[in-house]
Amino acid sequence: MEYVQSPQRKQKIMLRQKYFKRNGGLLLQQHLSSNEGNVEKIKLFTSKEMEKATDYYNENRILGQGGQGTVYKGMLIDGSIVAIKKSKMVEGKKFDEKKVEQFINEVIILSQINHRNVVKLLGCCLEAEVPLLVYEFIPNGTLYDLIHNQNEELSLTWEMRLRIAIEIANALFYLLSAASAPIYHRDIKSSNILLDGKYRAKVSDFGTSRSVALEQTHLTTRVQGTFGYMDPEYFRSSQFTEKSDVYSFGVVLIELLTGQKPISVEQSEPVRSLVSYFLDSMQENSLFNILDPVVVKDGPEQEIIVVALLAKRCLNLIGKKRPTMKQVAMELEFIKASGGNVIGECGDEESEIDDMIQSWETNPSSSMSRTITTNSVTFPLNSSF
């Protein structure tokens, strides 16, 4: 017997095909055939599966909302818990092509990555009205919330801060080195760092990231990123470099040190940038006055100082003078392993550490007057690891 499709069914199939095309399905296939990424690992979900997983995009399932869309908590048929990002493609009546590109970009980038500190993309759905991305579910919120909305139940100890900084640095170094071409994240900020069940960092949100292979010139027509984290050199020149992610990482590092937001907009005060506040304090040897009280309480002083000096180097206005991501990752590991008993081989750093130690040994305030261990090891600050 010949199977005849009902007109409604035919219409549904055609609509799904239309959405697939509009959502960049062909663009993705193109990348697939040119062998970029490892897209066969990415599962294509049906729109039915997505509806079931999110209980028809129930408002109660919303985890958060970003520039690119809404993120829902969902459960797949096999029982696994996932985060589903529904892209914001339709502005008024116009379908935003730029967002399709960002969406496909995220799929291609994330399909090449397998690192414990980068959020895993499980698949996507292109046949729904707007495209959807399916990620592993990361249960403990963002680093931004952990730093800025601290609760009494969980204190973000110095040990956790240093470990999280190392994990982010390792992930960023991995992005530059592990895939077929270096990947720049381009929007590093604490709200793009998710925390798993053990409060391990997972770098997320690759919508604006770029593989150097995809964009050989590094020149973009539109400067993208987040105010407060953006490399000033990139802002001026539109030239994004490996060192631009290093700058944004430096901002996250000082957020961890001070517990303060990159841009503070207190109504009574003028807008203040954390970077200049931090750099001024370093200049005036008053770092310990601006640290998060938790850091002052439980962080070893020398460890805090060398991390602050590293942050200062990451925030250098001249990109070339910033350390590489590899240096940053290795120095942080070294600081942790040596318990902060490190002395820079390069003269400037060493004298700066000495200055700081002296400054609060002669000026001890209650929080600063702890003994500093002297059994230092040599720290190859300037060597190319």
Ligand SMILES: Nc1ncnc2c1ncn2[C@@H]1O[C@H](COP(=O)(O)OP(=O)(O)OP(=O)(O)O)[C@@H](O)[C@H]1O
């Ligand atoms: N894999 C995930 N697991 C759990 N929650 C997630 C996951 N991905 C995102 N979220 C939640 O959804 C929120 C929005 O994420 P999204 O990446 O879309 O936006 P954003 O980073 O906040 O903003 P923007 O895209 O404008 O930079 C996050 O802040 C987080 O709370």
